[in-house]
Amino acid sequence: MLPRKKSPKKHTEPGTKRRFILPVSFLLLSFLLMILPLEGFVSSVKAVLAYVFIPQVRLAHGTAKYAEDVSQTVRELLDAHRENRALKQEIEMTKLLASQAESILDENGRLTEILQLRPARRWTGVWAKVAYREPTQWNTVIIDKGSRDGIRERSAVISMEAGKEGLAGVVVEVTENTAKVLLVRDEDFSAAVYLERGQEEGLLVGSGMRPVRIKYIPLLTHVEKGDKVFTAATSSIFPAGILVGEVSGVREDESFQTALTVNVEPQVHSSAVKEVFVILGNGGRE
């Protein structure tokens, strides 16, 4: 009897099966998690995890917030850089204009001398901030500079609004460190002014809450809305040529009138006055 031959067994590498056990078991487990109803268990674990991971969530959101702030800061820096370049160009332009103005002033001085006119001198003065407003008198402000800075009573005061300078008022009281300024709208304010179109002069008077008016304009003067109004050279207080405002209308309610009364919208509004320039030395009139 021949010995029975053993059938050859298929050779398998040790560990080959084991290598597949882990991934297959995890895949099977996750598959079971997907198909089995685990709502209650999952919600309980979620609730626990929500507590456990609070510091991490905060840290992650803090990091994200910091990154957002960085991008915001970079954007602001880039904007500032762009703005800086534009401002540098503007400064160059201003320097150019200043040098042109210098030459025009020189020319003006020569012509004034030739024509034997009284020369208009440049304004010199001090900038001051509005320190206080009287609640009962909105058309009067107190500024933070006084006689120590050279401010005298009846000094003209101008201010900037919308990038343009305009007449703001006049100094009426001075202490060592403060001064009281009567604004254009105040009922006690008055100034000699002229209309740019026809050079007709009149008297500008404030009237509280009502529009500012120019009285004594010759009757047949052609006045239009939007005409500019400047301080006149005949004024004893204000230097000539300060922009006061624009004509906003002509009053036609007065019968038997011998002169026109014109309403003016001031260039500088009382409520907008924050910083002012006080012209010293009577505006170069002396």
Next chain:
Amino acid sequence: MWSAVKLVFLFVLATIVHWAFASIFSYWGLSVNMILAFAAAFCAVLKPACGYPMAFLCGLFLDFFGTKLFGNNAFTFTVAACVVYDLSGRFDFDAIPPQMVTVFGLTFLGGVLNSLLFWWFASTDMWPGFWSLLGGSVVTALFAPVVFWAVRRVMGKCVLSRQV
């Protein structure tokens, strides 16, 4: 013991990085999956006995914050781990290009697989959008070398590492 502490530290770091990146890049509508990059790095550095459970846990962690389906991320991450272990014979994960290519592919295919699982098991369309997924995969791939470096740096010489 010390290796387990290191693993926990890396896991916590992965969750923070994942949330932070997800918050930041959601602003641009990109679905970045940094925890998948960490899972891939675990599998590239650690032995299978440790890499598979870590990948599964990373996925399970994301599942706990999902609402419609549970286990889909664990499934996807386990598949990703299988892919990484399969590629580790052919790819040198010490080099940066294989790391980036692998993570890019895994993130994109993981997103596709996730959407399919949602569609199959929850009958829900969770497709994040082609460009969102593609952009997110690119961003994840860009940061993958840092993740691989960090995991290798922390776990490279411990007993769980494949190189020991």
